[in-house]
Amino acid sequence: MSGDDSRRNGMETSEPLDDDLARIVDELAERRRRGETLDWPACLRQHPRHAAALKELAPAIEILAKFGETKK
Secondary structure, X not given: OOHHHHHHOOOOOOHXXXXXXXXXXXXXXXXXXXXXXXXXXXXXXXXXXXXXHHHHHHHHXXXXXXXXXXXX
């Protein structure tokens, strides 16, 4: 299925958006691993396009950070 076909079927690709979200999640998890306390409301304001996803992912980001700490 070509990109045009997927858009016509309501399945617009979001790879750049997904890549951007993955980068943000990695950055936030790394900050937590370094011991930084995240100001979640500020993070959501800083990334408004991803705010809904980040709000849902916040608990997972905290877990990722803890997992990273135990690997040391």
